[in-house]
Amino acid sequence: MSSQPIQTLQLGGATIPGIRPVFYLVGTVLLATAIMMVPPLLVDLYVGNGDWRSFGLAAAISAIIGGGLMASCRGALKGGLTLRQAFLLTPTSWFSVAVVSALPFYFSDYGIVSGSLADAVFEAVSGITTTGATVISGLGEAPPGMLLWRGLLQWMGGIGIIASAIAILPALGIGGMQLFRTESSDRSEKALPQIRQIATAIGGIYLGLTVLAVGVYWLAGMAPFDAVVHGLTSIATGGYSTSDASFGAWEDNGIQWFATAFMLSGAIPFVLYVRLVAGEGRALWDRQVMTLLAFVVIVAFVLGLWLAISGQYALEPAFRHAAFNVVSVVTTTGYATTDYQSWSNAAIGIFFALTFIGGCTGSTSGGIKIFRFEVMGVMLRAHFMRLIYPRGMFPRTYANRTLDDEVIGSVVAFFAVYFCCYAVLTIALMALGLDFLTSSSGATTALSNVGPGLGEIIGPAGNFGPLPDGAKWLLSFGMMLGRLELFTVLVLFLPRFWRG
Amino acid sequence: MSSQPIQTLQLGGATIPGIRPVFYLVGTVLLATAIMMVPPLLVDLYVGNGDWRSFGLAAAISAIIGGGLMASCRGALKGGLTLRQAFLLTPTSWFSVAVVSALPFYFSDYGIVSGSLADAVFEAVSGITTTGATVISGLGEAPPGMLLWRGLLQWMGGIGIIASAIAILPALGIGGMQLFRTESSDRSEKALPQIRQIATAIGGIYLGLTVLAVGVYWLAGMAPFDAVVHGLTSIATGGYSTSDASFGAWEDNGIQWFATAFMLSGAIPFVLYVRLVAGEGRALWDRQVMTLLAFVVIVAFVLGLWLAISGQYALEPAFRHAAFNVVSVVTTTGYATTDYQSWSNAAIGIFFALTFIGGCTGSTSGGIKIFRFEVMGVMLRAHFMRLIYPRGMFPRTYANRTLDDEVIGSVVAFFAVYFCCYAVLTIALMALGLDFLTSSSGATTALSNVGPGLGEIIGPAGNFGPLPDGAKWLLSFGMMLGRLELFTVLVLFLPRFWRG
Ligand SMILES: [K+]
Ligand SMILES: [K+]
Structure with missing residues (x-):
């Protein structure tokens, strides 16, 4: 199934990948990035902050490079993309966007990131990958343009990863959405217009949910800018x-409960919303979604109960803090209402484990993702059954589909590569002098695109500013690796990929 | 293949497992344990240490229980064992041996373990599972009977796990040896005598290697008792x-190099020695063995080179310390020549990662084991190939065998369950107040049966004595779980197992 090309692209038997169609598409993305720099530019101009110049300069550079690439590679896309070009496209465009997105930070007058390449790139990568780890302390005093730019980066990154997961990665056999493809969306003649329709619908839903969240936050008492x-x-x-205390700075009118709901809404496969809007009433009654909800409800309930019984909070705050922070880490959002490390020593271990989980595939969230754990669960169950009934036959099915070797192989490979990357990244961070907890949690929070790590430095009450530059580069790479589902990046390191 | 009974046992369609045949076999093992207590009894009697009484009492209790079980269940074995009885046998006998083996510690006059159930059981379980984590500091002053008993426990445990891996676990579909069964050893009429022959041969080789090691250590300058x-x-x-400094106390005459070789010899599948002795010259030229050797040589070489270049040691000591400690952790022996945590911050991460690896299946070593990593490597390679060549066919073979769903399923299940157990154990240890590094490395070193953990408390320069009793119970359970390849124990927790 993964060998099936996406309908707009045509797979050919390329030898060395022609780079021009990829450059053309990268050009369009860079141009879009330049346009996204206009709102923060206007905001800084409006409040009289000099950073509007850095946005202007960065936008000009992005637009010139992007426009130049498009102009010089015009028409190159006509023949469609080969498989190798499609493989090149994803990392190339994300890395290019990350680089130009770092420019406003680098050019800024704002001392913390200004002129530091490692800080600027880290903050941009953390934004575009929707990780949310920050090198900035004192967010309350940061220029509004920069705060808006950080928000817009994540918003772009979120829709970008949904688009990749639905339109590009399945053709590459990566990301797991191919597992959920329905027969009707396969190989059909009307696939192209259907894909355009779906893309438009998803864009609309993404925008709609965002506007809804802004409105709710504003009505619940946030200042308009913070709400946006x-x-x-x-x-x-x-x-x-926009605050060092994250959602700890907004506690009234149920705002943290609303945020919990919005984080969850971003961790659900966006195609399900399309089906819901199209009238399929039970679209969200999906195996992966139900497992995600059941999991966070159980973990948050047990944790909240314990917080209440141990007397750390009254009943409502206990369940609120538990639900918010569990949902925040499992959906890989990374907001916090408080430093949950202070709850108990075990909380550090629990939140560390939660950092691996992730939301649903086809959503904006990262991590290993629910369906992979479910496929693993199916395999585990089959193994236990075979131990007890050695002569029995136990078909491996998930959501009414038989799991073929290809799906199982890709899930197993993902787990294996994820833990390899985690181990290598942890050891590399330790080699730079960081302690075990900071290194381990830093590696995971980067690969899973969660945001905060654990420990005194990068925990929910800290930030990534104090880390050495080398660690920031490593973590930036880790965030990219995780966001792009590992294989899209790693395949490019295989000599065989380039030999054709 | 796992559905095939071992030749001495007869699988029946049992409903509720009749416990008597299991009790009979447990009785024989307890009786053997009682006999093993005689040498330490004699040693303590010889040097005039009062602990001979505790060995006498413990031996009497073991012999009475063991003999009683055998007498009351005589003849019960006639019908062979059902699959469920075979599943019950392994954990039941190991847990029983662990309990009676703890008695000499519990009854001892030696203050550190005397009268503490948690300490006595921990030390016994750590012995019988060949883990080697100890609660005793000041080994130099410990009574010789106790030191010999600790050695004998590990020696019994070592041959016990080889016997289980070859004779029992394959019939249960656990442990991976079924992957290496040759056609000729399958289903053959002469299988029973052949298995007896192999068992005798392995026993002889195990004894021979032990005697050789004792002799070499003695010739290299160890006192006879220490050498034994x-x-x-x-x-x-x-x-x-016999020393708190482990092999750090013996540095001359290449003794650490010899120990490195003997640790490796214990991590090799013992059936290969049988084939070697039977005249098959290239028996050790085995895929798993070669991978193990290549892995430790590369890691030790890089680490040694770095130790030399960084000026921490001269050339020979650099490679000696690197080789010894890498081999010690990878073979899951757990000796140390020095506190390798002081080499660099990265060394902590590297040795932590090595704790997961383990030696070959069918040897005395624990851990995840080499062949599982190789099977995972085969799957990874196949996945990468399929990404690049979506239309290609990539058969998954290992050591000239096609890996069927069952083998892949059992390897994947092992990884999954291992990491689950690791996570749960780590969080449980943290809940008892231990720090992240102590909890993580404690969980792994227990599950992999390595011995030392990492950090200030349980690192190679420390011991497990200062841990709270709860942690000692958890780690004792973890050692058993790991030693018995997880599933032998976990299956007993499934209600379905008991329903039949
Ligand atoms: K995030
Ligand atoms: K050991």
């Missing part, structure tokens, strides 16, 4: 905030 | 020593 930024970073499960 | 104990715990990849 948090709206942008909630649906994107991004986690960038 | 280290001989017993080298081939068993056990790691109990």
Whole structure:
């Protein structure tokens, strides 16, 4: 199934990948990025902050490079993309966007990120990958243009990853959405217009949910600007905030409960919303979604009960803090209402484990993702059954589909590569002098695109600013690797990929 | 293949498992354990240490229980064992042996373990599972009977796990040896005598290697008693020593190089020695063995080179310390020549990762084991190939065999369950107040049966004595779980197993 090309692209038997069609598409993305720099430019101009110049300069550079690439590669896309070109496209465009997105930070007058390449790139990568780990402390005093830019980066990144997961990765056999493809969307003659329709619908729903979140946050008492930024970073499960205390700064009118709901809404496959809007009433009654909800409800309930019984909070705050922070980490949003590490020593271990989980595939959230754990669960169950009934036959099915070798192989490979990357990244961070907890949680929070790590430095009450530059580069790479489902990036390191 | 009964046992369609045949076999094992208590009894009697009484009492209790079980269940074995009885046998006998083996510690006059159930059971379980984690500091002053008993426990445990891996676990579909069964050893009429022959041969080889190690250690300058104990715990990849400094106390005459070789010899499948002795010259030229050797050589070489270049050691000591400690952790022996945590911050991460690896299946070593990583590697390679060549066919073969769904399923299940157990154990240890590094490395070192953990408390320079009793119980359970390849124990927790 993964060998099936996406309908707009044509697979050919390319030898060395012609780079021009990829450059053309990268050009369009860079141009779009330049346009996204206009709102923060206007905001800084409006409040009289000099950073409007850095946005102007960055937008000009992005537009010139993007426009130049488009002009010089015009018409190159006509023949469609080969499989190798499609493989090249995803990492190339994300890395290019990350680089130009770092420019406003780099050019800024704002001391913390200004002139530091490592900080600027880290903050941009953390934005575009919707990770939300930040090097900035004192967000309350940061220029509004920069805060808006951070929000917009995550919002772009969120829709970008949904688009990739639905339109590009399935053709590459990566990301797991191919497992959920329905027969009707396969190989059909009307596939192209249907895909355009779906893309438009998803864009509309993404925008609609964002506007809804902004409105709710505003009505619940947030200042309009804060509401906009948090709206942008909630649906994107991004986690960038306008306060060092994250949602700890807004506690009234049930705002944290609303945020919990919006984070969850960003962790659900967006095609399900399309089917819901198209009139399929039970679209959200989906195996993966139900498992995600059941999991967070159980974990949050047990944790909340314990917080209440141990007397750390009254009943409502206990369940609120538990639900918010569990949902925040499992959906890989990364907001926090409090430093949950202080709840108990075990909480550190529990939140560390939650950092691996992730939301649903086809959503804005990262991590290993629910369906992979479910496929693993199916395999585990089959193994236990075979131990007890050695002569029995136990078909491996998930959501009424038989799991073929290809699906199982890709899930197993993902787990294996994820844990390899985690181990290598952890050891590399330790080699730079970081302690075990900071290194381990830093590696996972980057690969899963969660945001905060654990420990004194990068925990929910800290930030990534104090880390050495080398660690920031490593973590930036880790965030990209995780966001692009590992294989899209790693395939490019295989000599065989380039030999054709 | 796993549905095939071992030749001495007869699978029946039992409903509720009749417990008597299991009790009979447990009785024989307890009786054997009682006999093993005689040498330490004699040693303590010889040096005039009062602990001879505790060995006498413990031996009497073991013999009475063991003999009683055998007498009351005589003849019960006639019908062979059902699959459920075979599943019950392994954990039941190991847990029973662990309990009676703890008695000499519990009854001892030696203050550190005397009268503490948690300490006595921990030390016994750590012995019988060949883990080698100890609660005792000041080993140099410990009574010789106790030091010999610790060595004998590991030696018994070592041959016990080889016997289980070859004779029992394959029939249960656990442990991976079924993957390496040759056609000729399957289903053959002469299988029973052949298995007896192989068992005798393996016993002889195990004894021979032990005697060789004792002799070499003695010739290299160890006192005879120390040579005996280290001989017993080298081939068993056990790691109990007679000095708090472990092999750091013996540095001359290449003794650490010899120990490195003996640890490796214990991590190799013992059936290969049988084939070697039977005249098959290239028996050790085995895929799993070669991978193990290549892995430790590369890791030790890089680490040694770095130790030399960074000026921490001269050339020979650099490679010696690197080789010894890498081999010690990878073979899951757990000796140390020095506190390798002081080498660099990265060393902590590297040795943590090595704790998961393990030696070959069918040897005395624990851990995840080499062949599982190789099977995972085969799956990874197939996945990458399929990404690049979506229309290609990539058969998954290992050591010239096609990996069927059952083998892949059992390897994947092992990884999944191992990491689940690791996560649960880590969080449970953190809930008892231990820090992240101590909890993580404690969980892994227990599950992999390595011995030392990492950090200030349980690192190679420390011991498990200061841990709270709850942690000792958890870790004791973890050691058993890991030693018995997880599933032998976990199956008993399934209600379905008991329903029949
Ligand atoms: K995030
Ligand atoms: K050991």
